[in-house]
Amino acid sequence: DAKTTQxxxxxxxxxxxxxxxCNHSTISGNEYVYWYRQIHSQGPQYIIHGLKNNExxxxxxxxxxxxRKSSTLILPHATLRDTAVYYCIPNGGATNKLIFGTGTLLxxxx
Amino acid sequence: xTEVTQTPKxxxxxxxxxxxxxxxxxxxxxxxxxxxxxxxxxxxLMFVYSYEKLSINESVPSRFSPECPNSSLLNLxxxxxxxxxxALYLCASSLDTRYGYTFGSGTRLTVV
Numbered sequence: 001d002a003k004t005t006q007x008x009x010x011x012x013x014x015x016x017x018x019x020x021x022c023n024h025s026t027i028s029g030n031e032y033v034y035w036y037r038q039i040h041s042q043g044p045q046y047i048i049h050g051l052k053n054n055e056x057x058x059x060x061x062x063x064x065x066x067x068r069k070s071s072t073l074i075l076p077h078a079t080l081r082d083t084a085v086y087y088c089i090p091n092g093g094a095t096n097k098l099i100f101g102t103g104t105l106l107x108x109x110x
Numbered sequence: 111x112t113e114v115t116q117t118p119k120x121x122x123x124x125x126x127x128x129x130x131x132x133x134x135x136x137x138x139x140x141x142x143x144x145x146x147x148x149x150x151x152x153x154x155l156m157f158v159y160s161y162e163k164l165s166i167n168e169s170v171p172s173r174f175s176p177e178c179p180n181s182s183l184l185n186l187x188x189x190x191x192x193x194x195x196x197a198l199y200l201c202a203s204s205l206d207t208r209y210g211y212t213f214g215s216g217t218r219l220t221v222v
Contacts, residue, residue: 034210036211038153042215042216043114043200043202043213043214043215043216044153044200044202044211044213045213046210046211046212049210085152087152096141096206097143097155097158097166098143098155098202098211099155100152100153100154101152102152103152
């Protein structure tokens with residue numbers, strides 16, 4: 001399973017963009033990068049995933065470097081409700097199982 | 111219906127009790143999962159069911175026994191648990207194992 005490195009915590013001002021980095025230098029060629037978040041006391045929530053190209057949906061944008069060794073999740077206008085732990089998870093390939101790392105606790109400040 | 115429903119939301123059980131956790135989805139997903147989450151830790155994968163067959167058991171003790179009676183339902187049978195098994199138990203489902211997961215809100219289990 002690919003290992004990931006994420007900063008343990010980040011702060012962001014409400015209304016500003018939140019950029020959450022993730023290093024996944026051991027990702028294999030057929031693994032996607034998935035992002036989930038977990039708001040306190042709730043189940044994790046799927047945000048977005050991608051393989052090579054940048055992706056955007058109604059929640060966020062995902063930027064994946066050309067060598068696929070790192071990615072950045074962008075929340076364009078963070079709100080207080082975006083305060084959560086964000087997990088970057090490579091998944092796919094031979095073993096399809098979602099293994100959570102320690103994630104980044106994003107605190108959106110008013 | 112785009113939800114995974116877990117019941118009960120809270121459960122307190124003694125170490126000699128037998129209880130079951132239930133998870134249900136009606137999204138046509140064919141993969142279902144159990145996770146365990148201790149306080150301030152990430153979720154840990156316990157079991158994976160794919161097309162109603164157990165495909166992954168992450169070396170979980172036998173006091174936890176999963177069951178998938180049909181494609182919409184996943185149970186976790188609990189017997190002779192220890193206090194350290196107290197945790198949030200999360201169920202998830204996906205179209206199959208290659209797709210994003212939908213998680214339920216969990217069952218908070220306390221073993222006394």
